[in-house]
Structures are given as C-alpha cells and as structure tokens.
Amino acid sequence: xxxxxxxxxxxxxxGIKFHKIELLEEAFTHSSYANEHPEGSRDYEKLEFLxxxxxELAISDYLYRHYPKLNEGELTRMRSNIVRTEGFSEFAxxxxxxxxxxxxxxxxxxxxxxxxxxxxDVFEAxxxxxxxxxxLPAVQKFLHLTVYPLIDRGEFDDSRDYKTDLQEFLxxxxxxxxxxxxxxxxxxxxxxxVELKVNGxxxxxxxxxxxxxxxxxxxxxxxxELE
Amino acid sequence: xxxxxxxxxxxxxxGIKFHKIELLEEAFTHSSYANEHPEGSRDYEKLEFLxxxxxELAISDYLYRHYPKLNEGELTRMRSNIVRTEGFSEFAxxxxxxxxxxxxxxxxxxxxxxxxxxxxDVFEAxxxxxxxxxxLPAVQKFLHLTVYPLIDRGEFDDSRDYKTDLQEFLxxxxxxxxxxxxxxxxxxxxxxxVELKVNGxxxxxxxxxxxxxxxxxxxxxxxxELE
Numbered sequence: 001x002x003x004x005x006x007x008x009x010x011x012x013x014x015g016i017k018f019h020k021i022e023l024l025e026e027a028f029t030h031s032s033y034a035n036e037h038p039e040g041s042r043d044y045e046k047l048e049f050l051x052x053x054x055x056e057l058a059i060s061d062y063l064y065r066h067y068p069k070l071n072e073g074e075l076t077r078m079r080s081n082i083v084r085t086e087g088f089s090e091f092a093x094x095x096x097x098x099x100x101x102x103x104x105x106x107x108x109x110x111x112x113x114x115x116x117x118x119x120x121d122v123f124e125a126x127x128x129x130x131x132x133x134x135x136l137p138a139v140q141k142f143l144h145l146t147v148y149p150l151i152d153r154g155e156f157d158d159s160r161d162y163k164t165d166l167q168e169f170l171x172x173x174x175x176x177x178x179x180x181x182x183x184x185x186x187x188x189x190x191x192x193x194v195e196l197k198v199n200g201x202x203x204x205x206x207x208x209x210x211x212x213x214x215x216x217x218x219x220x221x222x223x224x225e226l227e
Numbered sequence: 228x229x230x231x232x233x234x235x236x237x238x239x240x241x242g243i244k245f246h247k248i249e250l251l252e253e254a255f256t257h258s259s260y261a262n263e264h265p266e267g268s269r270d271y272e273k274l275e276f277l278x279x280x281x282x283e284l285a286i287s288d289y290l291y292r293h294y295p296k297l298n299e300g301e302l303t304r305m306r307s308n309i310v311r312t313e314g315f316s317e318f319a320x321x322x323x324x325x326x327x328x329x330x331x332x333x334x335x336x337x338x339x340x341x342x343x344x345x346x347x348d349v350f351e352a353x354x355x356x357x358x359x360x361x362x363l364p365a366v367q368k369f370l371h372l373t374v375y376p377l378i379d380r381g382e383f384d385d386s387r388d389y390k391t392d393l394q395e396f397l398x399x400x401x402x403x404x405x406x407x408x409x410x411x412x413x414x415x416x417x418x419x420x421v422e423l424k425v426n427g428x429x430x431x432x433x434x435x436x437x438x439x440x441x442x443x444x445x446x447x448x449x450x451x452e453l454e
Contacts, residue, residue, distance in 0.1 A: 076276055
C-alpha cells in the first residue's frame with residue numbers, strides 16, 4: 001500500500017496531491033500482487049497503456065516548443081531516444097516509486113523490484129494516473145522537475161557522436177591515446193562522472209545518467225575546447 | 228491559402244475557430260509548396276510530428292474511458308489499428324481538408340492531392356495545430372465528431388475475424404456458397420455498403436469506411452443472427 005510518508009513527499013518534492021488516491025495505488029500495483037489479492041486490486045497495466053501515450057505527447061510538446069530549430073526528423077529521433085530509453089526506470093527510482101510497488105511474493109523473491117522494465121512500466125503508469133487525476137498540465141509540471149532538465153542537458157541528443165568526432169579530430173596527425181575513466185558513480189539516482197585524458201593528460205569531464213552519456217558529454221566538452 | 232468558406236465551415240460543422248490562423252495555414256502546407264514560396268511559408272512536418280502524438284493520446288484516453296472491459300493488450304491492438312489505419316486520409320477528405328492543401332506545382336501535377344499518405348499527414352498536422360491553438364480538450368471534441376463514432380461502430384475492432392468465423396460456422400455440414408456484393412460505394416466521405424448472400428439468399432448487410440470493414444460488419448451481423 002502507498003504509505004503516508006510517500007504521499008507527503010510527493011507533495012513536497014513535486015507539488016502533487018492526488019484527488020483519487022486509488023489511481024496512485026493502481027499505478028503501483030503489479031499484476032502478480034493483484035492476482036494474489038483478487039478482492040479489488042487492479043494492476044497498473046491499463047494505466048501504463050495510457051501513460052505511454054501521455055509521455056509521448058508531453059515530450060513531443062516540450063521538444064516542439066523548446067527546440068524550434070530542429071526539423072521533424074531530428075525531433076522524431078530525439079523523441080524516440082527519450083521514450084525508448086531505460087532512463088524512465090531511473091526516474092522511477094529517483095522519485096521514490098520503487099519502494100511503493102505492490103509485488104506478489106514470487107516476483108519479490110525473484111528481485112523484480114529492481115527490474116528496469118518493471119520500473120519503467122511503473123513510471124509510465126504513474127504518469128497515466130496523474131493525467132487521469134489532473135490532466136496534461138499536471139504531467140508537464142511533473143516532467144519539468146524530472147525528465148525535461150535531462151533533455152536540456154543534451155543527454156538524449158545522439159544526433160552527433162562526439163566520441164567518434166573527437167577521435168577523428170585528434171588523430172588527424174597520427175595516433176593519440178584517448179582514455180575515459182569513471183571517477184564517480186551512484187545509483188540512486190543514477191549519475192556518472194567521467195574524466196577524459198588525452199595522452200595521459202586530463203582534458204575534460206562529463207556527467208550523465210549512464211556511462212555512455214557521461215563519456216559523450218566529456219568528448220563534447222573536449223571538442224568545444226579544441227575545435 | 229485557406230479560404231474563407233472553409234474557415235466558416237470548420238466553425239459550423241465542428242465549432243472550431245482558430246485563434247492563430249497561421250497554424251491552420253501551416254497544417255495545410257506541403258513542403259513542395261514551402262520550397263516554392265520560401266518567403267515565410269512553413270510546411271506541416273513539425274505539426275505532423277506533434278499531431279501524431281496528440282492523436283495517440285486522445286485515442287488512448289477515449290479507449291481507456293469507454294472500453295473498461297478491454298485489457299491492456301486489447302486496448303493496445305485497437306489503438307494501433309486506429310492509428311495505423313489509412314482511415315485518417317478519409318477523415319481528411321470528409322473534413323474538407325483536401326481542397327485546402329498548399330501543394331507545389333510538381334506535386335500537384337503528380338496527383339499528390341489524392342495520395343493517402345499525404346492526406347493522413349495533413350489530418351495529423353491539423354490535430355497538432357488544434358492542440359497548440361486550443362489544447363487537448365478541443366482535439367477530443369473534434370474527434371468526437373469524426374473518429375470516435377467509427378470506433379464505437381466497431382470498425383477498428385479486428386480482435387475477431389468475422390468473415391472466417393462465419394465461413395467455418397456455415398460450412399460445418401458441408402460446403403456453402405457465401406457471397407459479398409458491394410451495393411453502394413461513395414468516396415467523399417468514404418462509405419461502403421455490402422450485402423451478404425448465403426447460397427444466393429440475402430442474409431445481412433454491412434457498412435464501413437472501406438470494403439473490408441463493411442464485409443466484416445455484414446459477417447458479424449450474420450453471425451449474430453445465426454449463432
């Protein structure tokens with residue numbers, strides 16, 4: 001069951017107060033739990049169906065308004081990077097959803113609470129529930145505090161492969177040793193810091209929600225300085 | 228250019244008055260026209276990007292609310308039947324969008340005004356423009372007058388193949404002659420009426436936005452009577 005502290009935290013951190021608390025309960029109920037508690041428990045699958053479309057529109061709208069210079073192809077690629085990403089599971093953790101999931105006994109034993117796809121589903125279902133409870137503007141407000149800042153940091157922008165570009169740039173006049181080292185790594189929320197060394201000398205740093213993204217950011221910073 | 232009669236008709240038929248008429252103009256402007264008129268013409272591609280997500284959410288929301296008995300898998304299949312369908316092009320024609328499209332000379336000559344994919348794109352772009360101009364509720368109101376009635380008539384429900392089921396039912400005791408004849412067919416809007424004869428005797432009728440759908444409806448009606 002969704003606990004009181006979590007409900008308070010949702011209000012404090014995100015300004016969200018559910019009118020229909022049963023929608024929040026449903027968003028956090030896995031089918032394995034609903035099967036074990038058939039007296040009225042509904043699982044999150046239908047909210048996930050809705051939440052998937054809610055996130056798709058909210059993110060499309062944000063990209064359309066905030067990236068006026070991107071063309072339709074670039075917008076579509078960026079949208080699919082965001083929607084397809086495993087990042088949603090990290091937001092679910094960051095928002096404290098993980099501890100609220102109602103799981104059946106078998107799934108709990110199997111460690112499903114840490115499964116990325118399940119956490120992603122719960123994030124989608126939460127957004128579906130919020131949409132039903134308070135409409136699209138409430139979802140957009142929530143995403144302004146969670147997903148959108150990462151978009152603006154360029155974490156989903158793979159239109160340019162900075163690592164490859166840096167390598168090609170540096171090796172114009174012969175081989176160069178390029179090294180990426182993870183110097184900090186945390187899981188809740190997922191955050192990586194990477195340093196980039198060129199021929200053993202520190203060149204730049206990069207941060208990201210995963211290692212790949214942090215390395216891209218480090219390469220981007222190096223290119224900005226060197227090019 | 229979007230003409231005055233069309234703007235009046237949009238208001239009369241659907242109660243839609245655009246605040247920003249330039250969004251409506253953009254929704255109807257093909258890239259071939261924008262290329263020929265670079266002084267300020269914007270093509271519809273970015274509105275189509277947005278409209279695609281707008282339709283996905285509006286339709287998901289409608290299905291979620293109006294089909295409480297469907298499970299998540301059935302909802303997903305029905306949504307993809309609707310969104311994937313070429314039916315959007317027929318709505319574009321029905322709503323009078325076809326004559327408003329700004330096309331380049333070459334595309335006009337090539338007959339692109341009748342191309343289904345282009346008409347679909349324009350329908351999506353129109354919904355993107357309406358969303359930007361007036362928000363999701365305005366889109367939902369418009370779809371209540373266009374797309375949703377077809378959903379409720381079961382035109383996108385392919386969870387059951389009625390034609391095959393009817394054939395199997397009728398041929399339990401040996402071969403039977405089943406015949407579908409199109410008895411009425413119109414294009415603006417697209418509407419088909421089909422009669423179903425069993426061993427030469429009239430059994431039922433079916434209507435639909437295409438021949439396949441009308442035949443399915445006729446088979447469904449026959450099964451309802453015979454089973």
